[in-house]
Amino acid sequence: MDRRDAATGEFATIPAVLAERARRDGTRVAVVSPEGQLTYAGLAAAARRVTQAVMARSVRPGERVAIWAPNTPRWVIAALGVLGAGATLVPLGTRLRGPEAAGILARSRCRMLLTVSDFLGNDYPGMLRASGSALPELRTVVFLDESRENRPEELSWARFLDLGEVIPVAEADARSASVAPESISDILFTSGTTGAPKGVPTTHRQTIEAFTHWADAVTLSGDDRYLLVNPFAHTFGYKAGIIACLLRGATMVPVDRFDPERVFGVIERERITVLTGPPTLFHDLLAHDRRADCDLSSLRLAGTGGSSVPTELVERIRRELGAGEVFTGYGLTESTGVATVCPPDTPMVLLAETVGKALPETQIHVVDDAGQPVPVGQPGEIVVRGPNVMHGYLDDPAATATAIDAGGWLHTGDIGTLDADGYLRITDRRTDMFMVGGFNVYPAEIERILRSHPAIGEAAVIGVPDARLGEVGHAFVVPDGIAEIDPAEIIAWARTHLAGYKLPRRLEIVAALPRNASGKVLKRVLRSHVAQP
Known part of the structure; x- marks a missing residue:
């Protein structure tokens, strides 16, 4: 047949x-x-x-x-x-x-x-x-x-x-x-960062079309050897991994858990050419002592994304890991895992500061609270429409109606901007925004500034109640080394980089930020930590 x-x-x-x-390609190596x-x-x-x-x-x-x-x-x-x-x-x-x-x-x-x-x-x-x-x-x-x-x-x-x-x-x-x-190939459940996980049914056609476009954009080929360390329970591991390799005839090299030393060993032994993961994966690899001792010359392509990626990280991936080509992207489980890609040949400033342009057949708009498109460069909610958008949540018509409007636009809950050329910047989660004295504050902006301090590796900011201002910022930072960080000094430094209402009123030093399996910071865990007496 x-x-x-x-x-x-x-x-x-x-x-x-x-x-x-x-x-x-029956004789081509599929899995190692x-x-x-x-x-x-x-x-x-x-x-x-x-x-x-x-x-x-x-x-x-x-x-x-x-x-x-x-x-x-x-x-x-x-x-x-x-x-x-x-x-x-x-x-x-x-x-x-x-x-x-x-x-x-x-x-x-x-x-x-x-x-x-x-x-x-x-x-x-x-x-x-x-x-x-x-x-x-x-x-x-x-x-x-x-x-x-x-x-x-x-x-x-x-x-x-x-x-x-x-x-x-x-x-x-x-x-x-x-x-x-049109048969349902899989049901993946959302990460639950903002509430109970919801099931997202996806058809065979949606998966194949979306990741054919994705593989084209990121330049995945049948000659690649792809280290699959992103969990298969998520689209990044399953669809941008297994299915993308299948579509291109690439070789899959599954790794059951992320450990920097182990990953370096697999790259060297299996001559890995493609490595993808959240920014934290690359931060951990770059911070590991064994990096300089390994032969990473086979690496050609690295992929990350989900939000803005510091220019320095892209440069270090190229320089210190040897992956000459880097791509970024953005997507949700509800959009079959992908909506935009910033291909490897994109200029550095766009590669680091944006998540690229919409995939073919996918539309991206940025809208105000009334659902109307905002002017170029102005922030608003990111909405997505196209064949990759889910038809609805599993057995949850109420949640579906909230997520997808009458025009078929998926409301992502993410805040971003579009430039005149269609490049998308992610600036925050709508649900993460808080108000200080009547001013909207977007944590991602503060986090980006904090990460630019040489002593800080990672940062997360939440809003906490304040009797006078309604809410104020509470920052959690992970040091980028062994040197001690003085919270008062960091806040004094941040005062010269941020408007007063954006300045965190408290800064905590932590060993690591709580994350889910796909690398997203679990801000609800941070909020519960602050709420504890």
Whole structure:
């Protein structure tokens, strides 16, 4: 059966892309691990075995299958096999606790969970049991590691695959070929930085179109060897990682956790050419002692983003890590993970201070509180419209109506500006803004100024109650070295760089800022810290 989309002639489902990649580039190395490597033909065959096993467990097209595990080759194989069975993938972050994971499994009505019993001391099935949550629709738990089944619903990896042998290969291939471009490929849950995570269903077509444009913009190619350290439970790891590699025929090198020394070793040993991550990942790599001792000459491309990136960081990535090409970008789970890209050939000032221009077919506006576009260069809420924007949150029409207006514009909650050429600058989160004596204060502006001090590596600012002014700024800073920081001196320095109403009234020195798995600072954690007596 021809797996091309009738309207476009393109391969518009993930199983179809995998099949075509195996046909055209079957001998190309797809996945590398310490245990060995898989070609694209081998990856397709391994994924088909998972498809057979999923079918053998009576999972029907459209039903949900979760993966709660670290980045490994088996995660890649399992995910592609689940999608080949026509099921919907629900990735869970490894930092979730039992009740959090149980809540997502229940809300998405998952029939199967693929997981591990030991990662960084976490027993995920044990955490689920300890949560006491009822999950009547969850019928099968499969171990991706070498754990053995101890309960009736549990299956070892080997036994799971063996059960699939009752499904003929032709039947599995027919199931994969029957997946439609508009079928829901996955449901990713938002990070929950501003509240309870919400499920975002995405179609095969949306994912493939968005990350075809993304791969074009960032210059990813089949000759690249891509270190995948961003968690697969997030779009940055799963879609800008696995799916982008699949679309280009690049080699995937999964790493289950970020450790600078380990990452340097993998780059050197595997001749990695592409490395992506939040700015904190690059800060940690640049601060590590072993950097100068490693051969990083293979690196050609580094990607980061989500907000403005200091020019100095871009320069240091190029100079000290040897990645001559750097790109930035911006997106949300609700926009299939990507909305803008600043390609590697963009002038430095734009690369560092903006997140680029809208992807092809995507529109970006900046609007006022009435939803009307503001003049060029003026701040307002960033709204996005295009085929990459979600159709709605999972089983939450009220939240959908709040997020997407009648014109189809996704209201991001982010504050930014657009210049005359369409380059987008992110200046803050609408929900992070606070008011000091009637003046709007955007923390990102203060954070940028604080980070420019040579003794400060990272900074986060929140608004806290004040009897006279309503709210005032409270700053948390991470030192950029071993030298002691005097908060009073920093505030005195900041007084010469900021208007009085923007000046933090208190500054705390901390060892690290609380972040979620995708690198976002958890300001609600900082607020709760300040609220504690």
